[in-house]
Amino acid sequence: MHQVLNKNISPLKNFDIKKIREDFPILSRMVNGKPLVYLDNAATSQKPQVVIDVLQNYYQNENSNVHRGVHFLSDRATNLYEEAREKIQKFLNAKSTKEIIYVRGTTEGINLVANSFVKPRLNEGDNIIVSLMEHHANVVPWQLVCDEKKAKIKIIPINKKGELLVDSLHGLIDEKTKFISVVHISNSLGTINPINEAIEIAHKNNIPILIDGAQSVCHGSVDVQKLDCDFFVFSGHKICGPTGIGALYGKEKWLEEMPPYQGGGDMILQVTFEKTIYNDLPYKFEAGTPNISGAIGLGTALDYVQSIGYENLHTQENLLLKYATEKLSKIDKVQIIGTADNKASIVSFVMADIHAHDVGTILDQEGVAVRAGHHCTQPVMDYFGVPGTARASFSFYNTLEEVDILEDAVKKGIKIFLG
Amino acid sequence: MSNLNELYQQVILDHNKNPRHFHKIDSCNHEIDARNPLCGDQFKIYLQIQDGLIKNVGFEGSGCAISKASASLMCSSVLDKTVDYAKDLFEKMHLIFTGKTHSINEEELGSLFALSGVAEFPSRVKCASLSWHALNGALKNSNELISTE
Numbered sequence: 001m002h003q004v005l006n007k008n009i010s011p012l013k014n015f016d017i018k019k020i021r022e023d024f025p026i027l028s029r030m031v032n033g034k035p036l037v038y039l040d041n042a043a044t045s046q047k048p049q050v051v052i053d054v055l056q057n058y059y060q061n062e063n064s065n066v067h068r069g070v071h072f073l074s075d076r077a078t079n080l081y082e083e084a085r086e087k088i089q090k091f092l093n094a095k096s097t098k099e100i101i102y103v104r105g106t107t108e109g110i111n112l113v114a115n116s117f118v119k120p121r122l123n124e125g126d127n128i129i130v131s132l133m134e135h136h137a138n139v140v141p142w143q144l145v146c147d148e149k150k151a152k153i154k155i156i157p158i159n160k161k162g163e164l165l166v167d168s169l170h171g172l173i174d175e176k177t178k179f180i181s182v183v184h185i186s187n188s189l190g191t192i193n194p195i196n197e198a199i200e201i202a203h204k205n206n207i208p209i210l211i212d213g214a215q216s217v218c219h220g221s222v223d224v225q226k227l228d229c230d231f232f233v234f235s236g237h238k239i240c241g242p243t244g245i246g247a248l249y250g251k252e253k254w255l256e257e258m259p260p261y262q263g264g265g266d267m268i269l270q271v272t273f274e275k276t277i278y279n280d281l282p283y284k285f286e287a288g289t290p291n292i293s294g295a296i297g298l299g300t301a302l303d304y305v306q307s308i309g310y311e312n313l314h315t316q317e318n319l320l321l322k323y324a325t326e327k328l329s330k331i332d333k334v335q336i337i338g339t340a341d342n343k344a345s346i347v348s349f350v351m352a353d354i355h356a357h358d359v360g361t362i363l364d365q366e367g368v369a370v371r372a373g374h375h376c377t378q379p380v381m382d383y384f385g386v387p388g389t390a391r392a393s394f395s396f397y398n399t400l401e402e403v404d405i406l407e408d409a410v411k412k413g414i415k416i417f418l419g
Numbered sequence: 420m421s422n423l424n425e426l427y428q429q430v431i432l433d434h435n436k437n438p439r440h441f442h443k444i445d446s447c448n449h450e451i452d453a454r455n456p457l458c459g460d461q462f463k464i465y466l467q468i469q470d471g472l473i474k475n476v477g478f479e480g481s482g483c484a485i486s487k488a489s490a491s492l493m494c495s496s497v498l499d500k501t502v503d504y505a506k507d508l509f510e511k512m513h514l515i516f517t518g519k520t521h522s523i524n525e526e527e528l529g530s531l532f533a534l535s536g537v538a539e540f541p542s543r544v545k546c547a548s549l550s551w552h553a554l555n556g557a558l559k560n561s562n563e564l565i566s567t568e
Contacts, residue, residue: 355483357458358427361543365423374459387459387481416427417484 015312023048034367037402042393044237054300058293084299091302093223098281101248106214107137109233109248114141116258118179124150128179131156133186136376162189162338169201180209184216188375189338190346219344241301245294262287313396317345320394327407345394356388366409425536435484440494444477453553460486464553490550509555
């Protein structure tokens with residue numbers, strides 16, 4: 001990293017990190033008397049002023065319910081809400097807005113697919129394949145439907161670097177395999193999975209596949225048509241949007257044949273007590289008053305991230321990943337967990353036998369926010385034989401100087417515990 | 420002293436590294452699981468209570484420095500004490516962890532005083548109190564799983 005002279009200035013052209021940081025008001029606050037060093041982006045990203053403003057403006061000037069009123073504000077709210085759906089459609093390059101279902105986030109999206117798509121197709125003795133590095137949101141919904149249907153879950157293994165052994169899918173798939181669900185980027189290891197191969201293998205065997213994009217959309221562009229995945233799901237709050245909103249992409253042919261997930265208003269065409277006719281896509285899956293402001297905020301967040309440019313974002317994040325990996329692996333007693341060749345800007349580590357929560361507290365006192373624990377991926381922690389890790393996850397708005405602060409805080413922790 | 424040094428005092432670091440009573444008690448008549456599923460802290464507390472007296476006490480398991488040191492200090496301070504004493508001590512420690520007491524008697528608490536720094540760290544209160552809740556459960560004659568979540 002010797003070529004980087006000023007650690008607060010990115011070497012990228014058209015990428016003024018100082019200006020970008022100014023877009024995020026929270027980044028200038030203090031924590032425990034120190035400037036905040038926010039390295040918990042894999043848990044949730046911070047929000048730029050434009051997103052905060054759009055939420056406030058919505059409630060201040062445009063608040064109304066969607067798809068209902070004949071009055072001015074209801075029209076306005078409906079337009080904004082549907083414009084945001086179009087933004088998501090373009091963002092994922094889905095064929096049509098019919099394929100974009102608003103959900104609360106990744107977890108709800110997976111539950112929707114598990115209940116409406118997979119459960120009706122599942123019989124006793126069937127199986128669903130997931131990977132060992134799934135977070136609990138891509139494990140428990142499948143366990144629930146498998147328990148109910150007396151089906152079972154099969155696991156794609158990983159290697160010691162934390163890489164998915166995707167070829168083992170060939171051996172795992174049998175005539176009883178009904179569905180595959182795989183995470184795009186591991187939240188605890190940072191591994192970028194070869195999902196193209198997974199999708200290809202799934203489709204060669206006529207098995208539909210879901211890609212969990214919770215950690216991936218914030219690190220690079222996604223093209224669901226090119227990927228050809230059957231379902232793709234992500235959470236808005238991990239890509240600069242508000243919490244409680246996300247999107248499920250599904251191929252239209254699948255969504256058409258799926259029964260609704262929840263019943264209520266907005267998802268119907270006609271209701272009598274004898275029979276209800278369901279609404280068209282995507283509304284069939286959106287019962288009740290939705291998270292309108294959240295959807296609009298997410299649309300704005302996607303605009304914002306795209307305005308930075310994925311190339312810039314990529315370069316900055318890779319720079320941070322390399323620098324942090326280099327710095328942390330040089331510290332005696334620190335071991336990085338997850339050393340895949342193809343990684344996103346997530347660095348999970350353990351420090352001697354110091355428990356992750358003690359590491360988290362020590363770093364917090366230096367203003368450094370990291371996630372400490374099992375990251376809702378207990379099977380991964382078991383595989384590596386650790387109760388948890390400390391995880392620094394970087395976003396495009398982090399600086400190399402912040403990595404230095406992390407390094408110093410880690411050294412301080414080692415000193416406290418090991419003298 | 421900074422907050423951090425107050426939290427990770429030598430006593431805590433020592434009890435974390437060399438936990439006392441860190442073994443199973445074969446003759447125990449109470450065995451309680453104490454778990455914090457969000458953190459992954461997992462302990463088993465063993466107690467042998469006879470005629471209102473804690474005759475033997477021990478623990479096993481894994482967790483952060485605070486939870487481990489707290490369990491170790493707790494075992495040391497209730498051994499050979501009466502059940503009533505231990506119940507009182509639980510109430511006292513609970514108030515200290517949650518910062519609800521202003522009159523901490525350092526002399527009376529002895530090495531348990533080292534745990535009082537936890538009050539400044541709300542996210543770590545449950546680490547410190549995990550084994551104490553298990554103890555209290557056992558004293559109330561319940562062998563149910565104790566969880567701080």
